[in-house]
Amino acid sequence: MLEKLHRLPAAESLDLAGYRSDFQRHFWTADVTWKLERRLTFREPYTPSWSAMAQGDWARSLSLAAGMRAERAEHQRELDRHGIIQRRIRFVCNPPTPYLQWELQLLFHWAELGEQIRVLPVEAAEALEGDAVLPEVVILGDRRPDPVMYEIGYTDGLLSGARRFDDLDVIESCRNEIRELWERGGDLLPYFHREIQNLPPPPPQGV
Template identity: 65%
Template sequence: MLEQLSGLPAEVLDLTSYRNDFQENFWRVDASWKLERQITFKEPSSPSWVAMAEGHWEKSLRLADELRAARAEHQRQLDRHGITQRRVRFVCEPPTSYLQWELHLLMIWAELGEEIRILPADTIAHLETHSALPEVVVLGDRSGHPVMYDITYTDGVLAGARKFTDIHLVASCRDEIRDHWRQGEDLLRYFPKKIADLPPPAPQGV
């Protein structure tokens, strides 16, 4: 069902509306499921990403690590609300500059409690005969009314989302994401083997 989302009607949210809607729904649910498929994005609002993109790798890693305290507080809030965050991240080898950078960031998230699994992108080639799977977040697992966002980008930069609330559609997509997640390798095991010792990535360009 995930590969069919682009052809289904949805509520279109611009960036501000998406962020507001996400925050309104996020703290009401028991879990979030995220699927990340694309291997190159741009995050100009992140100083760490900008440093990587400009070729300053050590500075980028230092800035990423400075996010640890805020992320730890975020995890404490999740724990108080009983919210579990799970993510499946599709990867390629060798990784793109963006992917190498993001996996360093996600390693911090994983160390603090987010449950992140890694899968090679070629494992879903049979699902991508027309286009790549979308970037999707599902809010809600066993409680509350589930909400799903098909996240949209313009030239690699976050632009908003398409929102779905049909219970059966959202449940079907959530189950697919869960299946991918179960098949994946824990980032805490994957990272030391595949990412930790790589040389600095090539500048991505801002």
């Protein structure tokens, strides 16, 4: 189902502001969230750590990433208070793209704090793909009766909005596929120590 998602009609197409508002409205009532990250390069110019990486200041990028940990720890405490479990499958490549090398620095902190993150080689995604790459997907809700799913949209690598799906059969099918990929994945923390931690700084990317 995931590889067909781009051809299915969505319940609603949301611009960036609409997506963020809709996401916040549904997020805190979820029991489990599932996130599928397939693409290997994005742009996040509004995140100072990403901008430092893109400008070639890797030491500052890492420092800023570490500085985000306290806020994320408070976010995790709030998740725990609400009983929300977050699971993410992140496709990776070797060697990593500069974006991926940077993002995994953040995800390392998120995983240490409690997000359940696993990784799979990108070849595992390519084996499932036909006329399009797998989409970036977030599903809010597992057992609750009204889950919501978003196919995240990007323009020139920048987050630009989403298509929201409410069809329970479509959501269940996609959730099962994401869960299967997540169960096949390896834990992020040992992967990070083995493959990412000791890499040289990525080259400047420009902003």
